[in-house]
Amino acid sequence: MKLNNNPSIKAQSGLQVFQLPVLQDNYIYILRDESTQKTAVVDPALPEPVNLFLKEKNWKLDFIFTTHHHWDHTGGNIKLKKKWNCPIFGFVEDTHRIPGIDTHLQEGEQFSFGKFPCRILFLPGHTLGHIAYWFFEEKKLFIGDTLFAMGCGRLFEGSPQQMFASLNQIKSSPPETEIFCAHEYTEKNGHFALSVDPQNKNLKNRMTEVKANRKKNKPTVPFFLSEELKTNPFLRATTLEEFTQLRKKRDFF
Numbered sequence: 001m002k003l004n005n006n007p008s009i010k011a012q013s014g015l016q017v018f019q020l021p022v023l024q025d026n027y028i029y030i031l032r033d034e035s036t037q038k039t040a041v042v043d044p045a046l047p048e049p050v051n052l053f054l055k056e057k058n059w060k061l062d063f064i065f066t067t068h069h070h071w072d073h074t075g076g077n078i079k080l081k082k083k084w085n086c087p088i089f090g091f092v093e094d095t096h097r098i099p100g101i102d103t104h105l106q107e108g109e110q111f112s113f114g115k116f117p118c119r120i121l122f123l124p125g126h127t128l129g130h131i132a133y134w135f136f137e138e139k140k141l142f143i144g145d146t147l148f149a150m151g152c153g154r155l156f157e158g159s160p161q162q163m164f165a166s167l168n169q170i171k172s173s174p175p176e177t178e179i180f181c182a183h184e185y186t187e188k189n190g191h192f193a194l195s196v197d198p199q200n201k202n203l204k205n206r207m208t209e210v211k212a213n214r215k216k217n218k219p220t221v222p223f224f225l226s227e228e229l230k231t232n233p234f235l236r237a238t239t240l241e242e243f244t245q246l247r248k249k250r251d252f253f
């Protein structure tokens with residue numbers, strides 16, 4: 001007997017992700033588990049687009065997941081919490097600077113969103129308290145500003161050592177991992193990547209595709225780790241020295 005061969009049912013049984021482009025180049029993600037009717041938001045820069053989306057779907061908000069304290073990731077926290085009375089998750093050591101935080105997460109901690117288990121990765125570098133939400137059964141990684149398509153986050157607080165270690169941690173995830181980052185920086189990152197790795201055929205091909213998509217105003221996020229391993233110069237750097245030089249160069253690109 002064949003079970004569940006209706007593709008729309010199959011799609012509904014997985015973790016659903018919706019992408020809301022806001023501000024200049026930010027992405028807010030809405031997560032939905034249909035089986036338990038739970039809804040979460042990752043890094044709400046603003047409250048209004050989230051509320052509009054929820055209204056359209058006729059869903060309520062159950063959780064707010066924060067990757068790091070920057071305003072373009074937490075700007076909607078307080079208003080959303082007031083409206084929905086939902087808990088805000090964030091890194092325990094950033095309690096003093098994540099607005100409204102009430103669930104204090106530790107490195108490696110595991111919890112469930114609906115029926116999907118999630119593990120917290122600690123990825124310092126962009127900030128000292130940056131975390132990612134790793135839905136390991138779904139192979140979906142919500143990574144904030146640590147890794148971007150063909151790029152990585154600026155080192156606002158952390159050291160090159162810390163960021164290099166964080167990127168190496170990401171590298172050890174399964175290559176089929178789907179990465180949801182918080183900014184559409186892909187095209188500019190790609191230009192930089194090509195400037196330091198001009199002979200990379202995979203990179204050239206990817207950039208052709210990226211340019212075409214951006215012309216049509218299509219998002220280039222999410223993307224697969226397997227693609228990054230072939231084209232992202234920051235993931236391809238094999239030594240700390242190499243990584244440090246690249247990051248410095250990128251700051252002035």
Ligand code: ZN
Pocket residue numbers: 068070073126145
């Ligand atoms: Zn940031």
Ligand code: FE
Pocket residue numbers: 070072073145182183
């Ligand atoms: Fe950001």
